[in-house]
Amino acid sequence: MTLWSGVIHGGFKPHGTDPMNVFADIRTLVMSCLDTLEAAGTLPGGLNRSAITVEPPRDAAHGDMATNAAMVLAKPAKMNPRAIAESLAVELAKDDRITVAEVAGPGFLNMRLADGVWAGVVKAALTDPGYGRSTLGQNKKMMVEYVSANPTGPLHVGHTRGAVFGDALASLLDYAGYDVTREYYINDGGAQVDVLARSVYLRYLEAHGQEVAFEDGTYPGDYLIPVGEALKDKVGDAYVGKGEQFWLEDVRDYATEAMMDMIRDDLASLGIRMDNFYSEKGLYGSGRIEDAIQTLDQKGLIYRGTLEPPKGKLPEDWEPxxxxxxxxxxxxxxxxxxxxxSDGAWTYFAPDIAYHYDKVERGFDALIDVFGADHGGYVKRMKAAVAALSDEKVPLDIKLTQLVKLYKNGEPFKMSKRAGTFVTLRDVVDQVGSDVTRFHMLTRKNDAPLDFDFDKVTEQSKDNPVFYVQYAHARINSVLRKAEVPVDDATLAGADLSLAAHEAELKVAKTLAEWPRLVEIAAKGHEPHRIAFYLYDLASDFHGLWNRGNDDTSLRFLQEGDKATTQAKIALIRAVQVVLASGLGILGVTPAEEMR
RNA sequence: GGUCCGUUAGCUCAGCUGGAUAGAGCGCUGCCCUCCGAAGGCAGAGGCCAGAGGUUCGAAUCCUCUACGGACCGCCA
Structure with a gap:
């Protein structure tokens, strides 16, 4: 165990591209060992190594790390996988970091790593504020477009999920080294904003004391009442009794702006700030739509034609x-x-094409759109448009967020837009708070439906992952407060971690070691929910360690009269806290300082 | 008729892009508190990964078909 400090200070990063990422390090080591074997003639050269993985085995009993290298290379090398594995094991064992390398099963190579490796992880978390950050993105320009709800009313629960997902994804990509832009596309160019204008006009008349009726095709929601009143304050009775041609445009602009203010406030209540709002309306008359369509035309992708009628249910008024x-x-x-x-006006799709063309022209290397599940039918055409416009150079990934099912006390909660009983983002945030809303909405992958129970999400028990993770962070805080030794990170980083090398403690350090790798996996897959699940696992490891202190006092963090041991143990849990805070930061959740 | 998504323990869901004996929480069963630390802890039972083929050293994961559930399907936005 003297390895602990000695190995660390001895310089542990001759091969690694990223000294903090244990997995990347070992992979690099495996590669260099393969080079050695090639040079020695044990392995033929020029083999494709891309399928080689280095990952923790599912069963920890197999070791800390495993590689399939021998099995992958066996066939092209025309060699027995076990023979390759044996030679590789010998090479690997020469490295300080590997204490055991053994062949198992059909040709797996299991490795056990020196305790010092895990100590290095703890130390990295304490000394490097960017522990877990990745250079995966290489600073590539990435746009995440999300929310993009019609500016006709407040955001509702469905939007909330898309908002939280998109925002966490953007943060995740930023953390993984991309240059991220967050954008909201304002659909202010279609007929729905005319409907909005007419609805606001009715409220305006109402503010002037008139009786009004909300017919089908108008928005009867109360949220327009203050807008109508504000309009009255602004223009007085100038529009009363006038035809649409006098007021429609002005009221539309006014109302749209009012709705966007409201939406911005809604987003702010979840801590979401867009880098940019992009107006659909601004595309009309700017020539940009024409440009985009012309670009497609030049590629021979635009023609006049008649579509086949849709199969299945045929619209009654269908005619070619x-x-x-x-x-x-x-x-x-x-x-x-x-x-x-057919009348020559643009479809909704046309400005969308122009908008995405604009994204391509702004130089983004990759695009992500976050849509609600009801836009599923839109995915293929949008991808087709971007592929065509960028000559397939700019990938577009479209993430669909599935429905949120609301519950209250375990009872399904019916929403009806008609009856005005739909649940808004604000309703949710006001009731359970931003942190709970955000975390909970990320505890499911985006393409699976999500249950949201107003009571359960605020429950303070370990059944509630939001609480469980927050509690871990707060608990560590409480230990730090009670500690009678210096607990600043610099001091802790110098602790002798061999004093906290119990198997249960190493387990925690090993989970910490997975953090950088997990960030990359989540970022590559555009899957922020993985962060939430990881945090739950980490919290679980921590709580488990805490609980073991109940029976085994030597595992308690504060060891009376033993400063060095206390410091080592605190270093470990402080590292946990750092990673918890980083992960919660990506999810946009405030780490709790204490539970109340 | 078509497209997309889903189908994993009684329930709610993970499963690291093809790896070893498929995991967690709830629920169930059985133990465990004069504790800095029970807003619990430990252990156990529980699975034909919807079904059938295929791809290969190896499949819950990839391909094809089928079944069930959900979303969507000219000019609406």
């Missing part, structure tokens, strides 16, 4: 009409899509 179509089938779509209606 000639439209301007985008040949999206060239890029994997099922049918070509109209960009112009």
């Amino acid at each position: 009409r000639e439209q301007t179509l985008f040949k999206s089938t060239e890029y994997g779509d099922d049918v070509d899509r109209p960009v112009q209606k």
Whole structure:
């Protein structure tokens, strides 16, 4: 165990590209051992190594790290996998970091790592504020477009999930080394904002004391009452009794701006700040739509044609009409899509194409759109458009967030827009808070439906992952407060961690070691929920260690009269706290200082 | 008719992009508090990974078909 400090200070990073990422380190080591074997003629050269993985075995009894290198290389090398593994094991064992390397099963190579490796992890977490950050993104420009709700009313629960997901994804990508832009596309160019304007106009008349009726096709929600009143304050009775041609445009702009203010406030209540709001309306008359369509036309992807009627349920008023179509089938779509209606006006799709063309022209290396599940039918055509416009150079990933099912006391909670009983983002945040909302919405992967029970999510018990993770952070805080030794990170980083090398303590350090790798996996897959699950695991390891202190006092963090041991143990849990805080930061959740 | 998503323990869900004996929480069963630390802890039972083929050293994971559930399906936004 004297390895502990000696090995660390002895310089532990000759091979690694990233000295903090144990997995990357060992992978690099495996590669260099393979080089050695090649040089010695034991292995033929030029083998494709891309399928080689280095990961922790599912069963910890197999060791700390395993590689499939021998099995992957066996066939192309025309050698017995076990023979390759044996030679590789010998090479690996020469490295300080590997204490045991043994062949198992069909040719797995299991490694056990020196305790000093794990001590290095703890130390890295304490000394490097960026522990876990990755250079995976290479500073590539990445856009995450999310929310993008129509500016016709407050955000509701469905939007909330998309908002939280998109925001956490953006933070995750930022953490993984991308240059991220968060953007909201304002659908202020279509007929729905005219409907909004007419609805606000009615409220405006109401503010002037008139009786009004909300017919079908208007928005009856109360949230427009203050907008109507504010409009009255602004223009007085100038629009009373006038036809639409006098007020529609002005009221529309006014109302849209009011809605966007409201939406911005809604987002702010969840701690979400967009870098940019992009207006659909601004595309009209700017020539940008024409540009985009013309670009497609030049690639031979635009034509006049008539679509087949949709199969299955045929709309009653269906009749074949000639439209301007985008040949999206060239890029994997099922049918070509109209960009112009039969009357020559743009379809909704056209400005969307222009908007995405704009993203490409702004130089983004990759695009992500976060849509609600009801836009699923839109995915293929949007991908086709971006592929065509960027000559397949800019990848577009579209993440769909599934429905949120609301519960109250275990009872399903019915929403009805008609009856005005739909639940808004604000309702949710006001009731359970931003932190709980955000964390809980990330405890499910985006493409699975999510249950949200107003009572359960605020429950203070270990059944509630939000609480469980927060509690771990707070508990560590409480230990730090009670400690009678210096607990600043610099001092802790100098602790002799061989004093905290019990198997249960090493387990915690090993989980900490997975953090950088997990960040990369989550970032590559655009899956922020992995962060939430990891944090739960880490919290679980920590609580488990804490609980063992009940029976085994030598595992308690504060060891009376033994400063050095106390410091080592605190170093370990402080490292846990650092990682918890980083992870919660990505999710946009405030780490709790104490539980109340 | 088509497209997309889902299907893993009684329930709610993970499963690191193809690895070894498939995991967690709840629920269930059985033990354990004069404790800095029971808003619990430990242990156990519980599985044909929807089904059938295929790909290969190896499949819950990839491909094809089938079944069930959900979302969507000219000019609405």
